[in-house]
Amino acid sequence: MLRFHGAWRITVVGTSADFDQRAVVRGAYGLRVLPGRVGATIAVDEESWTLSLEHHPLGRTWQPNLRTTPGPVTEHDGLRSQLLTSNDRHWPGKPLGYVNFVLRLEQSVAPTGVVPPLPSPSPGEYGRATR
Helix, strand or coil: CEEEEEEEEEEEEEECCCCEEEEEEEECCEEEEEECCCCCEEEEEEEEEEEEEEEECCCCCCEECCEEEECCCEEECCEEEEEEEEECCCCCCCCCCCCCEEEEEEEECCCCCCCCCCCCCCCCCCCCCCC
16 A cells, blocks of 8 residues: 555556456545556545555455555656556466556646746736826
8 A cells, every 4th residue: 555645646557467457545535446447547636645456356355466566756847757566466477576557646746946926916906106
């Protein structure tokens, strides 16, 4: 289970699994589920929330994936991004680093060192110019 803060968009970008996959978000506003279909997306905006990746073995309940590996966080053009890769379970002969579920998390970030412009005054806000 991974912990995040603030507003992020989560998108499924890859899946190559024998079992259904899903991402589960738990936060103050309850539980939300992102189905493991490429292109599926969910927006989360909470002070603090957790994310877990799960698979559904045939005839069983949803199970946590064996391994979830967060990639590096990168920033480009005001967007923070991170890939999460996951392996649902280990099978003999399958490499331990095998990836079968991939998510991309994205967060907008304010540019550093940039001061937002002041709002334009409304007419008459500063009084009338006199000569």
